[in-house]
Amino acid sequence: MRTNKITIDWIVPEKIKSFQSVSSFKLTRIINSNSSAEYQKFFKSVGLNFSLINQVHSNQVYVIHKNIHNLVGDSIITFKPNVVVAIRTADCIPILLTDKSGSFVAAIHCGWRGLSEGIIQNTINKINSKDFVAWIGPGISMKNFETDRDVYDAFMKKNNHLTRHFRYKNNKFNVDLLGITRDLLHKSGVYEVYGNSLTQDYCTYRDHDFLFSHRFNQTPFRLISLAWIKP
DSSP, X not given: OOOSOOOOOOOXXXXXXXXXXXXTSOEESSOOTTTHHHHHHHHHHHTOOOOOOBOOSSOOEEEESSOOSOOBSSEEEEOSBTOOEEEEEXXXXXXXXXXXXOOOEEEEEEOHHHHHHTHXXXXXXXXXXXXXXXXXXXXXXXXXXXXXXXXXXXXXXHOGGGGGGEEXXXXXXXXXXXXXXXXXXXXTTOOEEEEBTTXXXXXXXXXXXXXXXXXXXXXXXXXXXXXEEOO
16 A cells, blocks of 8 residues: 555645545445445544535536535536535546635546546636646546547547547557546646646556555445635
8 A cells, every 4th residue: 555645735725625535435426324424424534514416427517605415517616615525536537626816616527528528628617717726636547547439439529639648459448537637627728737647646446455446346435535715
């Protein structure tokens, strides 16, 4: 085991708080009576209770003003203090986003479908800022993310310049989701980016001893990436 903690190493105002879980918290994709105790343990460790968005690999973005239940989408933004934005992953790429003044926080769930359909740009379009700061969390590496041609075709149709992040071999494609994420952040005007593949090195599949990887073992558990503004 390399570590039992991931530090979010972005440079942001003191009032911006954030947290990245590892496998010490066994958080399931769906909250039910069997998992609620583990979530309560997690809420206690963070110091805040909050709601979780129901993720569906879409390009749907919400701006919220309070912790709210039953949202369905893959990106969540708030400008309000003590409102937590959070997303869960187990190979997809998590992004936390704010700006140099700490005027907002956002959490984006980036699977290949959401990336190809514009989840990052849709998020940026809802925020009036120019000094963005992003942190990319733990996700699967290109070496360990093998797909069929449908993934390549999805990007070829919508963002063909991103097909440079694909490697073809033996009728399969290896996909660099981290590279695609970096490119789309930059294209959307986010130039100050920290975290995975830049200032840190994590692969959920390779590092399954302390992270969760659905591709490695079909785990029901998820990592959680979250941020909030402290009053």
